[in-house]
Amino acid sequence: MSFLHNYIYYIGAFGLIFIGxxxxxxxxxxxxxxxxxxxxxxxVNLFLIAVGYISKGTAPIFSKPGINANQMVDPVPQALVLTxxxxxxxxxAMALSLAIRLYKHYGTLDLRKIKEQRW
Amino acid sequence: xRKIFSVILLIIICWGIILSLYKIPFGIPKTKxxxxxxxxxxxxxxxxxxxxxxxxxYRGFDxxxxxxxxxxxxxxxxxVLATLKKKGKRKVEQASLILYTGCRFLxxxxxxxxxxxxxxxxxxPGGGFQGGAIIASxxxxxxxxxxxxxxxxxxxxxxxxxxxxxxxxxxxxGLAIGGHYFLSNFLPKGELNTLFSAGIIPIIYIAIGFxxxxxxxxxxxxxxxxx
Numbered sequence: 587m588s589f590l591h592n593y594i595y596y597i598g599a600f601g602l603i604f605i606g607x608x609x610x611x612x613x614x615x616x617x618x619x620x621x622x623x624x625x626x627x628x629x630v631n632l633f634l635i636a637v638g639y640i641s642k643g644t645a646p647i648f649s650k651p652g653i654n655a656n657q658m659v660d661p662v663p664q665a666l667v668l669t670x671x672x673x674x675x676x677x678x679a680m681a682l683s684l685a686i687r688l689y690k691h692y693g694t695l696d697l698r699k700i701k702e703q704r705w
Numbered sequence: 706x707r708k709i710f711s712v713i714l715l716i717i718i719c720w721g722i723i724l725s726l727y728k729i730p731f732g733i734p735k736t737k738x739x740x741x742x743x744x745x746x747x748x749x750x751x752x753x754x755x756x757x758x759x760x761x762x763y764r765g766f767d768x769x770x771x772x773x774x775x776x777x778x779x780x781x782x783x784x785v786l787a788t789l790k791k792k793g794k795r796k797v798e799q800a801s802l803i804l805y806t807g808c809r810f811l812x813x814x815x816x817x818x819x820x821x822x823x824x825x826x827x828x829x830p831g832g833g834f835q836g837g838a839i840i841a842s843x844x845x846x847x848x849x850x851x852x853x854x855x856x857x858x859x860x861x862x863x864x865x866x867x868x869x870x871x872x873x874x875x876x877x878x879g880l881a882i883g884g885h886y887f888l889s890n891f892l893p894k895g896e897l898n899t900l901f902s903a904g905i906i907p908i909i910y911i912a913i914g915f916x917x918x919x920x921x922x923x924x925x926x927x928x929x930x931x932x
Contacts, residue, residue, distance in 0.1 A: 592731050600722065604715060611711035638739070641732035645830065646755035648747055648897065658755070660739035661746075665759040669771045672834050672917075676778030679924050683782040686928075 595636035602629030616688065616695040620681045627674045631667045638663030751894030752827040752903035760832070761906050765876065765888030772869065772913065779920045786927050800850055808850030815843035823914030827903040833910040837917025844922040848929050856926055861919045868916025875905055875912075 590597070606626030610619055638660035644653070646661040685695065692700050734740065742759055750758035760768055799805070822829075823836030847854055876888040883891035888909070895902035 596726075596729075596731065600719075603722075604719060607715055607718065608711065611714065612708055636731070637729065637735065639732055640734055646743060647828075647830065648753045648755075649828070655740075655743040655747075658743055660734065660736055661742050661755040661759050662736060662739045664756045665764060668756070668760060668832075668834065669767060672771050673774055675838075675921075676775050679782050679928075680778050680785075682928065683785045687785055 595639070596633065599629050599633035599636055602626070602632060605629075614697045616685050616697060619697070620678065620685060623681065624674070624678060627670070627677075631670055631674075634663045634667050634670070747897065750890065750903060750906065751897060752906050753898045754827050754829065754832075756830075757827045757832055757906060757910070758903070761909050762888060762890065765909075766886075768913075769872070769876065769887070772872065772916065775917065775920060776865075776869065779924050782924055783927055786930070798852065800852060804850050808846055812843050812847055815846065816840055819843065819914070819918065823910050824907065825900070826910040826914075827906045828898060828900070833913030834917050836910075836914040837921060840914070840918030841921030841925060845925055848925060856922055858923075858926075861923050861926075864915050864919040865923070868912040868914075868919070871912040872909055872916070875909060879905065 602625055606622045606624075606629060609622030609625065613619055613622065640657075640659050643657055643659035646658040646664070688700065689695055694700065729735075742755055742763065746752070746755045746758045746763075750762045752758040752762075800808075819836045819839035821836075822831040822839055823833045826832035826836070844856060879889040879891050880887050883889035888905070890904035890906075892904040894904050900907075
């Protein structure tokens with residue numbers, strides 16, 4: 587039980603990563619594949635934030651005078667995740683535009699019916 | 706067949722990740738650089754929010770790359786969708802009066818909240834990217850509630866270019882007179898935890914907020930045009 591209590595964020599993050607990978611590998615609809623990529627990104631971001639967590643730490647903001655630097659969580663993973671979220675939005679927008687193009691060209695979003703996309 | 710193959714592949718990936726990562730402990734400090742930023746960042750940058758000082762001061766060049774990636778994605782989306790044939794005007798059904806008036810009432814309030822978030826990026830959680838996303842959500846509301854209204858493309862592009870230009874120019878000025886790296890501070894740091902503090906960080910975040918907001922609004926405009 588203490589294992590679960592200690593590692594629940596890692597387990598959740600890897601659960602999201604594997605759900606995303608499973609959707610990408612199995613689903614045939616292109617929109618669902620894009621949703622899978624988005625879930626995968628969320629899992630990776632949650633994992634990075636969980637790595638930077640320090641027990642009983644607060645957000646790294648000196649908002650009150652009495653707050654001390656050694657009770658704060660690591661700011662570096664949070665800054666990296668901020669970058670990663672923005673890149674994720676860019677990837678999502680690009681993928682959706684390509685999906686719109688494919689739908690206009692082939693008339694379907696089913697990957698089994700698009701010849702070049704089949705595997 | 707494909708499902709079985711995928712599940713086997715997933716199990717292999719899962720095993721590899723667990724083997725390589727199960728020794729990472731949870732809840733204890735791990736990096737030296739994080740401790741350095743926490744202990745020295747307050748004096749070196751003057752920003753109360755350490756994440757902001759990492760994003761815009763210590764790793765400012767990284768943020769330039771991030772902004773560039775977002776810019777390229779917006780341009781690529783426009784280029785991919787622009788070659789499609791336009792179908793001409795489609796019929797739009799006007800929303801009801803309550804929805805229309807509510808959207809017009811909420812639109813400036815959401816803009817104000819977005820501006821608050823990016824102006825206070827060095828004091829509170831938030832910053833240019835988050836505030837820009839909130840501003841873009843105001844445009845989504847207008848597109849959904851008041852059909853037929855569009856953003857002005859020229860002013861959106863102008864705002865976007867000006868935001869990027871201010872970011873790069875201030876970074877280069879910092880490189881020239883402030884210190885030896887991109888985006889180094891050349892303004893007085895002021896008192897901690899007040900609005901006019903942290904030197905160039907609020908100016909940069911305001912520029913990024915305008916840039917990201919107009920960029921995401923342009924992305925939404927392109928996507929709505931095609932749907």
